[in-house]
Amino acid sequence: MKAYKDLSKDELLKLKDELTQQYEDKKALGLRLNMARGKPAAAQLNLTMDMLDTVNSASDMLASDGTDSRNYGCLDGLPETKKLMADMMGTNPENVIVFGNASLTIMYDSVSRSYTHGVCGNTPWCKLDKVKWLCPVPGYDRHFAITEHFGIEMINIPMTQDGPDMDLVEKYVNNDESVKGIWCVPKYSNPQGVVYSDETVKRFANLKPAAKDFRIYWDNAYVIHHLYDDNQAELLDIVGECAKAGNPDMVYEFASTSKVSFPGSGIAAMATSAANIADVKKTMTIQTIGHDKINQLRHVRYFKDINGLKAKMKAHAEIMRPKFEATLKVLEDELSGLEVGTWVKPYGGYFISFDAMEGCAKRIVSLCKEAGLVMTGAGATFPYGRDPKDSNIRIAPSFPTPDEMEQAADLFALCVKLASVEKLLETK
Ligand code: PMP
Numbered sequence: 001m002k003a004y005k006d007l008s009k010d011e012l013l014k015l016k017d018e019l020t021q022q023y024e025d026k027k028a029l030g031l032r033l034n035m036a037r038g039k040p041a042a043a044q045l046n047l048t049m050d051m052l053d054t055v056n057s058a059s060d061m062l063a064s065d066g067t068d069s070r071n072y073g074c075l076d077g078l079p080e081t082k083k084l085m086a087d088m089m090g091t092n093p094e095n096v097i098v099f100g101n102a103s104l105t106i107m108y109d110s111v112s113r114s115y116t117h118g119v120c121g122n123t124p125w126c127k128l129d130k131v132k133w134l135c136p137v138p139g140y141d142r143h144f145a146i147t148e149h150f151g152i153e154m155i156n157i158p159m160t161q162d163g164p165d166m167d168l169v170e171k172y173v174n175n176d177e178s179v180k181g182i183w184c185v186p187k188y189s190n191p192q193g194v195v196y197s198d199e200t201v202k203r204f205a206n207l208k209p210a211a212k213d214f215r216i217y218w219d220n221a222y223v224i225h226h227l228y229d230d231n232q233a234e235l236l237d238i239v240g241e242c243a244k245a246g247n248p249d250m251v252y253e254f255a256s257t258s259k260v261s262f263p264g265s266g267i268a269a270m271a272t273s274a275a276n277i278a279d280v281k282k283t284m285t286i287q288t289i290g291h292d293k294i295n296q297l298r299h300v301r302y303f304k305d306i307n308g309l310k311a312k313m314k315a316h317a318e319i320m321r322p323k324f325e326a327t328l329k330v331l332e333d334e335l336s337g338l339e340v341g342t343w344v345k346p347y348g349g350y351f352i353s354f355d356a357m358e359g360c361a362k363r364i365v366s367l368c369k370e371a372g373l374v375m376t377g378a379g380a381t382f383p384y385g386r387d388p389k390d391s392n393i394r395i396a397p398s399f400p401t402p403d404e405m406e407q408a409a410d411l412f413a414l415c416v417k418l419a420s421v422e423k424l425l426e427t428k
Contacts (some may be wrong), residue, residue: 003339004420009428012421019418023371026411031372033408038190038350038396040259040316047315048261051302055294059301069293075285076277077269081296085269087306089220089255090237095271097280100291103256103268107217108146110252110270113283114180115150119213120249120279125150125180134172134182136164138353138381138392140190143183143219147383154383157182159189163196166203177210181217187235188222191353191381191394193346195233205241207250216242218253222349224313225259227321231347239271248273257299259350260312267299320350323397323405327352330409340420352395353381360419361390367415373408 007015055061061069063078076082077098086093099106115131118124125131132153135144139159147154155172157164163186172179184204186196196204204216218238226232242251249272257266270280303309328345331354335341341356356364361378368375376394379385395412397405 001337003337004417004424005339007424009425012425012428016418016421016425019414019421022414023367023418026414027371029372031407031411033372033400033404033411034374035396035400035405035408035412036374036376037399038259039399040263041319041399041401043319044259044316044398045262047312047319048302051261051298054301055298059297061294061297063293063297067293069297072289074290074293075281075288077291078293078296078300080300081267081293082269084300084303084305084309085255085267086271088223088257088309089239089253089269089271090223090235091239091253091271095239095273095277096269097272097277097284098267098269098291098296100268101265101295102258102263103219103221103254103270104142104146106254106268106270107143107219109283109287110215110217110280111146111150111152111181113280114213114215117283119180119215120275122213125152128178130178132172132176132179134164134169134179135383136182136184136189137383138191138387138394139183139383140185140219141376141380141385143217144383147181147183152180155179156383156388159192159194161194163194163200166200170203170207173210173214174208175210179209180211180213181215183217183219185219185221186238187220187233188225188346188349190221190349191351191392192344193349193351193353195235195347198236201236201238201241202245205238205245205247205250207247209250214250216251218251220253220255221258223255224309225316225350226313226348227317227324228347229314229317233347239273243273249275252276257309259316260309261299261302265295267296320398322402323400324352326402326406327395327397327409330406330413334410334413335416338417338420341416350396350398352397354393354395354416355391356393356416357420357423358389358391360416360423361387361393363419363422364393364412364415367419368412371411371415373411373415375412
């Protein structure tokens, strides 16, 4: 098939008629499909149901250090839970605080604490005229929502295949004292599936921030979320790299078992330096007497160690992989050669990122919606919901069944074609 841009006006008009007919036919099917959010499917949640049997009325409720998990106390997590989460993140238990059921809460709390009380004795951000934040794009909408909520000015940093554009990151961080943080999803990034290269991680660790209270928000949400057995990305340990570079306090790392056990009922943790742990705990001790240790015990008794987590992720991958492959096959079969969009095959994580022709993303998402397919809103992968090129669309293949996913991808591809033809006709 010829690239659409090389078609004449007459050819485009004819194609538009054909595509419109196909679209109307699809619409008449009354489909109800959803590729909007990165949620595990019920089949994945079923994988962990037997975890609920590991702690019951007959269980010994004492942790390894004798802590009664049923009672108050143990602010920063049971020793065995710290070890499990440390092994997941590739760091040491001394660097870990275990929090509650979700990592997003820890990230929100970290920004909030810095805003009201400051970072390690520095001026609270609420007292500063300007606070800025670097946002690699496309990125995760809920990250951007947190910084927007606190009135922090967000600056787009383009992503490359190796991670964020580090020349730009260094320029901002090393020269502008009002830059206080950066959102990073370093492994199987949301939404592109990019893995930060060793060089990128080392450049992060060797930043020379103008602001003493600059922190890297290293959201390792997909740290063990591989899709393939034989193609698993390795990521350097940022906490260790920062310590080696003489910047031990520069990073907060986050992770959770949301997409290992149950979203909303997992365990979440932060890894960072001793000084940061002491600083965080000052606020934490005001917020809570301790998190849900019964859930911590349940997870540790079930997964036992990092190998238990990895084995479960293999089972998740068995369910996820066919959906990713079905989607990618449809994109390949329907769109390759047309020059109406680009995408990259991810090896882990929860998303496929699609870049449409400039000015087409909103139209594609709205065509999908009209025909019964809900996608993540166009623009959501950018701060303030504003994609300057109106091009990026996040595809979340995890929730539908493989059959539904194929139908959804088919409809999506059709909408991409139709929107692209409409766009090209504007200039013919
Ligand atoms: N970070 C990223 C990058 C995510 O994609 C998600 C879930 N979509 C989360 C955090 C949410 O994690 P949690 O359930 O631990 O809050």
